[in-house]
Amino acid sequence: MKAMILAAGKGERMRPLTLHTPKPLIRAAGVPLIEYHLRALAAAGFREVVINHAWLGEQIEAHLGDGARFGLALRYSPEDQPLETGGGLFRALPLLGDEPFLVVNGDIWTDYSFATLRRPLPGLAHLVLVDNPAHHPGGDFHLDGAGRVRAEGDAPRFTYSGLSVLHPRLFDGCTAGAFKLAPLLVRAMAAGQVSGERFAGQWVDVGTVERLAEVERLLAAGR
Template sequence: MSDVDAVVLVGGKGTRLRPLTLSAAKPMLPTAGVPFLAHLLSRIRAAGVRHVVLGTSYLAETFSSYFGDGSEFGLEIDYVVEAEPLGTGGGIRNVAPYLRAEHVLVFNGDVLAGTDLTSVVDTHRVGAADVTLHLVRVPDPRAFGCVPTDETGRVLAFLEKTNEPPTDQINAGCYVFRRSVIDTIPDGRPVSVERETFPGLLAADARVQAHVDAAYWRDMGTPLDLVQGSADLVRGLAPSAALPGPCGEALLCAEAKVAEDAVVTGGSTVGVGAVVGAGARLDGALLFDGATVGEGADVRHSVLGSGATVAAGASVHGAVIGDGAVVGERCELRDGVRVWPRVRLPAGGVRFSSDA
């Protein structure tokens, strides 16, 4: 697709993922062994797109430091930094000077999806659309804005969250823009595509088309979603050519050390140099590089930041352990507990059920 560029918007601060995002931008968080963004870029490359523009802001230098000019990933990457938040529409307009192609695939950088990008672009071409939206069907659309369409797939409206949604179709955070449409977005100020750009196009009778499917889709905005998305990548439920190993119940990264009698299942990832002690159990766990799980510890559906430690006999279920933090022996953490970086929780069977 030589006439298609890609734009990935990665400027958000990821506040819902703190404390993990205190030291890393959300798209750079380790997910199934590599930065989350690497999985999206692998799908973009597989679709035949070679030129990518990253719209950055928060910790912008971490993106260029890892991905460079893109050549190692089979891509050509440009970087554009937002001096202040511009919203989705403003972020798209901000990268316009770097675009070369007639059509532009645009992605929210915090969505894990499995849709066929080539098919989305084909829908855009066949419909001679000004903008095409990827819509995904979800079992419960009440938590999302809905996007109804007519029998030809043309978008009719953009509706706010409601307890009685008229459709199960929601905005999946992937679009195809005709290049000329991007130039009509106001420059130099915040713009929302959902509240301003798309409704304005409908009012002007522009062709706003939908590509609807039920492919894998997950917003990676919360720790639970990050852990589940990583596990789905490891188990092959979400597609990615960037996975640094075969799909299965566990992914062990380079120099990871797992005791022979430890049980590691549920799509767990054990990061570079991480250690899992004798008799420990991991189920759907995400261990960043250098993390340690002690003997007999039980870690389920949780994420351990870089260098974090869960000591022997501790039990961690549905929790977030920040970089370098220590969970003492026989501690119990449950249901959304977040331990801030370098905090040390004492040993002795203490149970925590709120932020530590």
């Protein structure tokens, strides 16, 4: 299974840190955020990883290189204009192949074991969901008792963690350009093609300087 790290965001909420440094290279406890993902992917048995980038993306390529020092083979999908999540993934599909692939947002930090997702995908997508954080109390999707993710319903509502496995067929009918991933997922949910799980471990959406400090506190506590 290949993996893709989404690293094209501009990180405007983390200014001034991101004025001259791309968000994935912002450091937590002295280590660039994206390196936590790369090390975890290598430890989980992944070998090929695709990284998309836009804002200051040349710094990402210069820092990570070919990935050999992480035990990985890295390939890059540069974007000269904002493509949003769906458009960025669609652009990278030729690098990802015809089989399901893992996707992880470059601006989260978690102790989730990526090896858990190296299993057959029963539908078009599998989402890792977390309890709703204080900055997103309403959540995103419902998770029913059968392990299916729904856009609507009475089941408990959780927040999408930014970690998933997607099948390339999820993008059937899409065309190049900027578009969001969520509508594709909602369409697949309506067809019963999206499974999910709730993760109760450590997870932080590193969208602000304050949440970056939270990651550093968690790392310090775990030493």
